[in-house]
Amino acid sequence: MADQQDDLRALLIDSGEPTWERDNAKTREEVDRLDNVTLNIAVTGESGVGKSSFVNAIRGLKDTDEGAAPTGEVENSMVPTMYPHPTMPNVNLWDLPGIGSSMFKAETYMKDVKYQNYDFFIIVSALRFKDTDMMLANEIKKKKKDFYFVRTKTDRDVTQEERKGVREEATLQKIRNNCLDNLRTLGPPPVFLITSHNLERFDFQELVNTLERDLPDNKRDALVLSLPVYSKECLKQKYNTFKNAVWAVAITSGAIATAPVPGLSLACDVAMIVSFLTKCYYSFGLDDKTLERLSERVNKPILAMVRESSLVMAITDKSSLATKFAMRLGVAGVVESLCRFVPVVGSVAAAVLSFSTTQYVLLEEVEELYSVAKRVLEMAELN
Incomplete structure (x- = not known):
């Protein structure tokens, strides 16, 4: 005994x-x-900045795969659209309509997209963060929700600059400085440079590390297990x-x-x-x-x-x-x-x-x- x-x-x-x-x-x-722990991630920003491609990348899908969020320069999300993870159904990516569109005014955007449904927000930009992005960040902060800035299509910028003889490191530093300059009234907050077509490049791992640090334990595990x-x-x-x-x-x-x-x-x-x-x-x-x-x-x-x-x-x-x-x-x-x-x-x-x-x-x-x-x-x- x-x-x-x-x-x-x-x-x-x-x-x-x-x-x-x-x-x-x-x-x-x-x-x-x-x-059973559910994680709801909201992806927002202006139309045509690559929100849908980002949603697909997080779910481990190509833009052409079955079940992928439709992509294109024209706004595809006229209402908040949920895309469940293909193998981890307790993780949901929400492709939100572009802020500032005719149907979603910046002043009422948070209420219109039902901000309380999401654990945190990813604010996406492709060229530079604009006044509407900063307005959105301030509104999210008022609602006591976390937000993160993601600059997509970084690979395109690197390739274009390399044709001019500019090295990748110099291009990335230029983009970071530009982002921080545009967001200086907010702190400035950290900005993560990524390409949705190749997550191992640039700052995606830094974004994940930051999310892991900020999320409660149960939500963090859901995030880690769902990532490609x-x-x-x-x-x-x-x-x-x-x-x-x-x-x-x-x-x-x-x-x-x-x-x-x-x-x-x-x-x-x-x-x-x-x-x-x-x-x-x-x-x-x-x-x-x-x-x-x-x-x-x-x-x-x-x-x-x-x-x-x-x-x-x-x-x-x-x-x-x-x-x-x-x-x-x-x-x-x-x-x-x-x-x-x-x-x-x-x-x-x-x-x-x-x-x-x-x-x-x-x-x-x-x-x-x-x-x-x-x-x-x-x-x-x-x-």
């Missing part, structure tokens, strides 16, 4: 909570971050988020194992593992559609390489994945069932065994998916 109590105390120390009940409550909050994999740093952030969440799923597994219902623990463990690894698979960009787009872009057979992973192929076939883990967890399930017949300490032993088994399996499989995703980045030559 002492050994089992020691094991239970070790679990509580790992979680930082004083009691099993408090630990379970904390666990439910952690699991909820992966499943555009760099090794981005992938590492996703990996750490999933790795940190493993203990929460394992604790849930342990709590379920204490219930005296035959077969319940095994069925729930399999369902949780399948769900967790499927989220990881999509977040790491290992699904066929994402890899096909990447293969086309870099002209390399990346999809074929990924299909060499038995785990990736099992996730592609959901029934195969469930069978795989049902067989793997079966022996531990039998032992858990036997433990419950032991008076007093049996349920604790079952909880510890279920926790340990689920944690081990998830850490091992997340590591495997991370290894595959790193090989994808190396093959695509993305740093």
Whole structure:
């Protein structure tokens, strides 16, 4: 009995909570971050500055992909339009109508677009930030919402200036100075230079780092997991988020194992593992559609390489994945069932065994998916 109590105390120390009940409550909050926390991002600015392309890029889509926000120089968003993330449905990008248009006057813009529905605003410009952008920023500040300035189409400016013999660093500094000069009455706030067609260039990672710092924990995790994999740093952030969440799923597994219902623990463990690894698979960009787009872009057979992973192929076939883990967890399930017949300490032993088994399996499989995703980045030559 002492050994089992020691094991239970070790679990509580790992979680930082004083009691099993408090630990379970904390666990439910952690699991909820992966499943149910909604993040609503508003993308706004004048017409024709690249808002829709930015929305598509954040969702990991090209402008020509099915489900992409329509793009063009003419304003396409006549009403706030929600575009759910294609694989993380709890993350929504909102393409807002251009401020200052005939239907959306700057003076009433915040009310008209229902500002209270969004977690933060991205104010987009392509050439320079104008008076309407600054007016919008001031109105957002009054409503106690966060906003960030994004200067898009930076690659075009760099290319045009290179034709004149101007180096990229000089062009970027010129653009930054121009943006800061236009926004000087606001502080000036930081400005992030990006190109929606190649997120690994310029300041997109700095934008993400800033958002992570500013967002509450639950919203931050939703953001990190939804972003397309555009760099090794981005992938590492996703990996750490999933790795940190493993203990929460394992604790849930342990709590379920204490219930005296035959077969319940095994069925729930399999369902949780399948769900967790499927989220990881999509977040790491290992699904066929994402890899096909990447293969086309870099002209390399990346999809074929990924299909060499038995785990990736099992996730592609959901029934195969469930069978795989049902067989793997079966022996531990039998032992858990036997433990419950032991008076007093049996349920604790079952909880510890279920926790340990689920944690081990998830850490091992997340590591495997991370290894595959790193090989994808190396093959695509993305740093």
